[in-house]
Amino acid sequence: MSSAAPDSTTLWPPGTVILQDTTASTKDSLILQPRPTDDPNDPLNWSQWRKYLNMGLVCIYVALVAEFINASSPTWGPMNEELGYSYEILNDSYAAGCACLALGSLLLIPFALKYGRRPLYLFSTVLQFALSIWSAKMRTVADLMLINVLQCLFGSLAETIVQMTIADLFFVHQRGRMNAVYVWVWLLATYMGSLLAGFIAKGQGWRWVWWWNVIIFGVAVFIVAFGYEETKYSPPAAATLIQPPTTEDIHGSSPPVYPASDSTNLDTLHKASSRELKETASKHGVAEDPESATIAEKRSPERTTIFTLNPNIPKKTYWQRLSLTTTTSSINGANESFLCHMYQPLILLVTIPAITFAALVYGILVGLGDVMSTTMSTFLPQAPYNFSSDQIGLMSLPRIIGVTIGALIVGPLSDWWIVYLSRRRNGVYDPEMRLWCIIPFLPFVPAGALLFGIGLNNHLDWPIIAVGLALYNIGVTPINSIIITYLTDSYKDIIGDSLVGVTVVRNCFSTGFIFALTPWIGAIGVKWVLVTILLIACAILVLFGVFIRYGKAFRWRTASRYQYYARRQYKERPLS
Template sequence: MPSSSTNTGTNSTSLWPPGTVRLEETGASAGQDIILQPRPTDDPNDPLNWPLWRKYLNLGLVCFWVAMVAEFINASTPTWGPMNEELGFSYGVLNDSYAAGCAALGLGSVLLIPFALKFGRRPLYIFSTVVQFGMSIWFAKMQTVLDLMLINILQCFFASLAESIVQMTIADVFFVHQRGRMNTLYVWVWLLATYLGPLIAGYVAKGQGWRWIWWWNVIIFGISILFVVFGYEETKYSSPAPTLMASNTPEIEIRRPSGSALAKAFSSEKTGMAEGEKSKVRETHDLAGFSSIPAIESATAYNITTVTINPNIPKKTYWERLAVFTTTPPSSETTDSFFCHMYQPLILLATIPAIAYAALVYGILVGLGDVMSTTMSTYLPEPPYNFTTDQVGLMHLPRMIGVTIGALITGPLSDWWIVYISRRRGGIYDPEVRLWCVIPFLLFVPAGALLFGIGLNNQLSWPVIAVGLALYNIGVTPINSLIITYLTDSYKEIIGDALVGVTLIRNAFSTAFIFALTPWIGRIGLKYVLVTILLIACAILGLFGVFIRHGKAFRERTAPRYQYYALRQYKGRSLI
């Protein structure tokens, strides 16, 4: 619901916190007249105006790229046994190489996302694919521990883009009421490939030798380069003028609050923000960061549930759409936009609760999942299981089943739920509404992790371990996709910086856990290691109730900070 200070009447122009939008006109028929948020321009080249087939084709290419990157990161785990025998790499070294890769995953986004913000998404997708191709050749010829470490570090450094740039692409192309399904699709593809890669790799290692895993990667990444270069279109959009409707639509008066009104609206803000930041917020009349300000309220009167394309704007040709770089100038608020994106994520992480919480949730769940992967690869080849490489790979099948079940439920459910609840609240959507969908899946995480940990520690039959893996992933997939969608909906204008912070913390968890895993298990045993991590996870997940109840208040209190950093982004879509 809108805050008490917000008038939800049809003609209201009150400020709403970032992320709160009118999603449906009051009195609209069920499922009809959904207001498009963010509001598209009248430009046929605006990615929000692309036909659905073009959007899905673009996202399909991105998902294929994500799948290959995730496979590369994880395909080596079933080969640890053969590498130990052929090259003499100890399991401790192999474990450390995985941890080094996790550290590179966290660092990569910090240094690479500023390029995506400045030059577009397309050059980063292309360059990352070429790097994965080269790393595959190197891995296939690997001989030394130095090779192993450098390959993991460099490959994961550029693979880190898959954990941040995809949500930016989704936000570029899809509307609020579609993002739940799209982000769920992304999480499903990422996790499915994470588990399918080791499964296939196990069979390849057994039938053709472990080096052939990487020769197959060489072949597939070589084909992927062609797909990305000639198929993926840039989704970053910069509008030439702040138009919302075509020239033949009724003229609309866009009213923006004055600088003094904005200062008064947030006079109760006590975030300790620097005075320089406050003055920028008070003085600006361009509320580019507040896409949720309901300056236009009547969908019926102004037809903002549909898009009218301006026929006077020429469509780009195929070759124009495949330009490698799409450069945008920095905003007028700052002259150091490029370099500030390397440290802004840390500031946002420390000062905006939703970003910090999303990082903790994503980090602890992925970190626990990585610990489960590495312990499987270490323990299952040993007595009493004595699994071969293909059998270790098959243990990822229940994880794939769990991921698929969770994704099939969550994506459609969350998008339907937000429209349903928004309709009951006068058409107003608050991002916290999505978080209610997390509740049915919370118990799957501890149930699955405990079953896995106890089963592996007590050397129970492998089906017990398999059921634990399936249950855990039924819970993880919805939680991860919903928290990322919540973050995108709440802070779209700074989502690139926000996701860099999330990725940094996510991989810090994995790095710390895996580097410490061998001595940690040696000191207290596998069961208590997993129980300790699980207790941390349960404590973090328990805070979902806090954000369901107080998340909107957090967004209200951090609105000036969000506005300040939104204005420091590169000039993109002209928002009202």
């Protein structure tokens, strides 16, 4: 879109919003998107500490699930010796888990949409606790397979429900950082789990890897049960959307109309100063009470958004906020709404280009990373490396360094960049703006994968392999974070279904690669396996240029389809 003010005949696609009031006296006059209600119980209106506390608890859950899924790699050697599991069986058990990571979201996310996020987080944590006990007592191949199947089936929630929580709690200009934190926590726990598991397996025996999980998950059950609040918003009848000034007030023209979904109307929330708030509160006889009558997004004095809340809506008590379920009906009251969320993600996956693109990018990068993990666990214990379980665990350190560097850069960069670009375009924000941030990180993916693959294949010194792991993760972490945020910003009203589709593809890549890995390596060698997957990855990654150029047109052309599926969602926010 050009920088000219939009006219009344323009139709804006989903995801395009007014993000800044360029006529305001301060340059940081951000307009909050999406629009909150005047309900003090609306998660968008929660205080910062409450939002970050909930996000912190979600990160704990994500870390524990990621660790559980990946901590088994350093135990493969001792399990092979004690229980006689072949490496092919161990590979197959990991692949079976990946398949269930794909299936789990299809089966479980409809429950999160219908009954809330809290019951799913809590039930999954309790189940992981029970499965940790089973893992510690494992004896047979059937135990190994069933544990992987059940753990990944319910652990799949950590790959989808978190973005739903982020969309519940945070505004558009904050999601880049939050998704970067999520990707960082997931990958950090994945690699840290392997690191710690290696030392535990050597020092205390491989079964103690799982006994420590029993202890930690046992504590986590109580933390989630008594600390995590529901972020799914079920509005009372008295709640209404905060009424902002129109885009006519901002741009001097009538606001464009987008008919696809009521929650994507492009009304905007103006950034009011403290002086304006006091005048408004005095005029309407409402006290300026920061705890009950107003809400503030406190970042800095010049970037504080304050608006009046409805004093007639009581705040929920602590125990009300911890209710087990938050049930809502569908917008159109259709009886098939619950079941449709089990197949709807697959329809969206193949009919909306942005979802397809996000799924392919996320899938190929995670799949390649899983192949690197599996080959490392298989080849490093053998000659010429002869690594012990703790040494294999130490190979997680370069990966930890890589994901941390990538996350520290991309979170602030992504959010700063969209604010900067929207300011240059009369305050208009398009989700494709974030995709430009992929460019600096693209070279790290092939450089890291090639260094790792060639080093392992040619038996080069282990520091070369370690550098390859670090470089790969410096590239992967930001790209995955940006892709997830792009999808969330583009299609918030169907984000649950969209992420399920992404997760299905992501885990199909991992499942297919790992099931085929042993014969594939036997046929052409580990180097060429990694090169082949890397070529597929590069072919997919170059499509980001297509979406920078045509992504908005794709969103425009699929607007009616988006409208249709948005109306089939459960009503979680009052319509404008």
